[in-house]
Amino acid sequence: MTGALAALLRRELRLAIRIGGGGTMGLVFFLMLVTVVPFAIGPDLNLLSRIGPAILWIAAALSTLLGLDRLFQADAEDGSLDLLRSGVLPLELVVLVKGLAHWLTTGLPLAIAAPFFGLLLALSPESLGAVSLTLLAGTPALTFIGAIGAALTASLRRGGLVLSILVLPLMVPVLIFGVSAAGAASGGTVPFLTPFLVLVALSLFAIVSGCLGAAAALRSDQG
Amino acid sequence: MRLVVEGLVCERSGRPVFEGLSFAASAGTAIVLLGPNGAGKSSLLAILAGLLEAPAGIMRLEGGDPDASLGEQAHYLGHRDAVKPALSPRETLDIWRALLGAPLAMPAAALDRLGLGHAADLPCAYLSAGQRRRLALARLLVSHRPLWLLDEPTAALDHASQRVFAGLVAEHLAAGGIAVAATHIPLGIDGAVELRLGTPA
Numbered sequence: 001m002t003g004a005l006a007a008l009l010r011r012e013l014r015l016a017i018r019i020g021g022g023g024t025m026g027l028v029f030f031l032m033l034v035t036v037v038p039f040a041i042g043p044d045l046n047l048l049s050r051i052g053p054a055i056l057w058i059a060a061a062l063s064t065l066l067g068l069d070r071l072f073q074a075d076a077e078d079g080s081l082d083l084l085r086s087g088v089l090p091l092e093l094v095v096l097v098k099g100l101a102h103w104l105t106t107g108l109p110l111a112i113a114a115p116f117f118g119l120l121l122a123l124s125p126e127s128l129g130a131v132s133l134t135l136l137a138g139t140p141a142l143t144f145i146g147a148i149g150a151a152l153t154a155s156l157r158r159g160g161l162v163l164s165i166l167v168l169p170l171m172v173p174v175l176i177f178g179v180s181a182a183g184a185a186s187g188g189t190v191p192f193l194t195p196f197l198v199l200v201a202l203s204l205f206a207i208v209s210g211c212l213g214a215a216a217a218l219r220s221d222q223g
Numbered sequence: 224m225r226l227v228v229e230g231l232v233c234e235r236s237g238r239p240v241f242e243g244l245s246f247a248a249s250a251g252t253a254i255v256l257l258g259p260n261g262a263g264k265s266s267l268l269a270i271l272a273g274l275l276e277a278p279a280g281i282m283r284l285e286g287g288d289p290d291a292s293l294g295e296q297a298h299y300l301g302h303r304d305a306v307k308p309a310l311s312p313r314e315t316l317d318i319w320r321a322l323l324g325a326p327l328a329m330p331a332a333a334l335d336r337l338g339l340g341h342a343a344d345l346p347c348a349y350l351s352a353g354q355r356r357r358l359a360l361a362r363l364l365v366s367h368r369p370l371w372l373l374d375e376p377t378a379a380l381d382h383a384s385q386r387v388f389a390g391l392v393a394e395h396l397a398a399g400g401i402a403v404a405a406t407h408i409p410l411g412i413d414g415a416v417e418l419r420l421g422t423p424a
Contacts, residue, residue: 003321004322004324006321007321007322008321008322010318011314011318015310018310019309077303078304078305079301079302079304079305082272082274082303083299083319083322084322085273085274086292086294086299086323087322087324
């Protein structure tokens with residue numbers, strides 16, 4: 001079982017690295033969003049540093065969406081999914097591993113890059129750390145909420161748009177607590193830990209419900 | 224070991240494809256599904272593999288693993304080869320060997336058997352349609368499953384590879400396995416039982 005889990009994780013990471021598209025494109029997209037916003041808003045450093053965490057979080061949510069549509073679609077198209085369904089791993093664990101690989105190549109690089117991109121938004125040092133920490137804790141929730149949508153749209157040819165429409169509303173709570181935790185670090189009446197712990201809870205809940213929900217969606221697919 | 228199917232019903236989007244299908248196959252038997260396009264050959268294989276739900280009917284593998292579903296004891300070779308262009312044949316087989324369980328032949332040996340040894344480390348993107356099909360067939364060798372469900376297994380294969388395929392099936396049957404294959408072309412399997420599915424709905 002652990003051998004199968006490791007083999008699947010290696011496969012996913014290998015595919016992500018060789019095909020590209022996922023991680024690096026997400027990062028470039030993230031950078032583009034972050035640089036475009038100051039142009040639109042104007043060179044008001046106070047305003048930028050105030051809304052900076054929110055910009056980084058919205059950019060992270062959109063970048064996560066970018067690679068999600070292929071999470072199961074590629075395997076559904078070439079028949080790999082049919083084999084995974086009859087393999088030694090329960091589909092729930094398949095979803096967990098594929099989600100983990102997606103997070104390792106998308107969410108984790110975003111969280112690591114966020115402090116550097118935060119400099120473009122004139123964030124204070126404590127805000128930089130806080131945004132990075134909240135992204136680290138919150139992006140798994142984005143990935144696994146998205147996994148349910150990805151599983152539901154796996155057999156649709158133009159599933160990417162439907163996926164975004166399905167999934168973005170469900171990401172709102174994560175966005176709210178992520179931004180408020182990042183904001184709380186740079187001052188305010190709410191202590192940092194309160195929204196941060198809710199964010200962690202959202203991530204844990206999303207991982208469990210995402211695995212169960214996406215597996216059920218994949219099983220019900222009678223394509 | 225015995226594959227038993229009783230009163231199986233197949234529906235696609237509410238329309239009946241076939242009804243009351245019953246057959247049995249004991250160890251060492253191959254069943255060849257024949258019938259016109261749309262008769263339900265592929266659907267029957269997908270039902271047996273657990274990919275499609277049948278509204279009614281019983282199917283079981285007597286003498287198999289009681290804890291595993293029929294699909295988990297079967298190799299399913301569908302129309303699509305489940306080959307990733309970015310991975311090499313060796314990597315592909317390594318992965319399926321781990322994920323399908325009950326490892327049998329080593330990937331290198333399976334590739335040699337199918338005449339793909341020279342391309343073992345080439346990305347699958349460079350393989351031809353027939354070579355991809357052979358890689359899909361090599362998958363049957365790296366993991367042991369008593370039931371083989373083959374959907375037009377010789378599509379895109381040249382004559383030499385068709386003979387190799389017939390040899391693989393013969394070995395599988397000799398080892399007490401069961402094979403169910405849908406085809407329009409004679410597969411060259413000795414002693415195969417023909418099962419004719421009806422007219423298209």
